[in-house]
Amino acid sequence: MIDIHSHILPGVDDGAEDLGVARAMAERYREAGVEEVICTPHQNAEHRDAARLKEAFASFSEAMRDLPVSFYLGAEIYYYPGMAEDLAAGKLLTLNGSRAVLVEFSTREETAIADAVFDLAAAGFRPVVAHIERYWYLKKDDYFLIRESGGMIQLNAGAFAHEHAVKTAKFLLKERLVDAIASDAHDDRSRSVDFEAAQKYVKRKFPRLYDSLFENNFTALFGMTSWI
Ligand SMILES: [Fe+2]
Structure with a gap:
């Protein structure tokens, strides 16, 4: 199992504050049977420092070498006009150097997500829309449009613990619109690695998707096993 959205990389954003917290999170990954984790610290128009993230990742992965979990580097990028150009220029991080890009949008102001996805896809990237359940303003048609525009859809495992988000999750699963369920873990407390509710729900309501x-979400997401 792979987690493609995690703020475990310590000391670089609002995720794990230090190595101790990161280790506690890594321990939860081990318990949950997650073998591969893509670290996705925040990047945005103001904070793009890819070199700093690469440096932090190098010492982090060294410190985690004794654990049976493999870590890779990526980012969760807050969409801004010009993002495609910055990606092409290497100022922003894709998921482990692939063409896949984890991208987030405003959860307050309505944003034309499908249009942004289309622009990123047209520039040769594979946008994965982060925590899709948070965009309250999306209508049912919008989810299809995001997919048709070349986007993939990531749902947070935590969505299954919230009444409204569960409705969105159920609709998306029923329509086979979910490409990945990820933790979006930030710490080892309230926003930790927790796939249990999601696993229980999918097992009960959508056993064929489980x-x-x-189990094979890596393959399901990218249709191949060699991009890492
Ligand atoms: Fe996140």
């Missing part, structure tokens, strides 16, 4: 979403 394997592709949790």
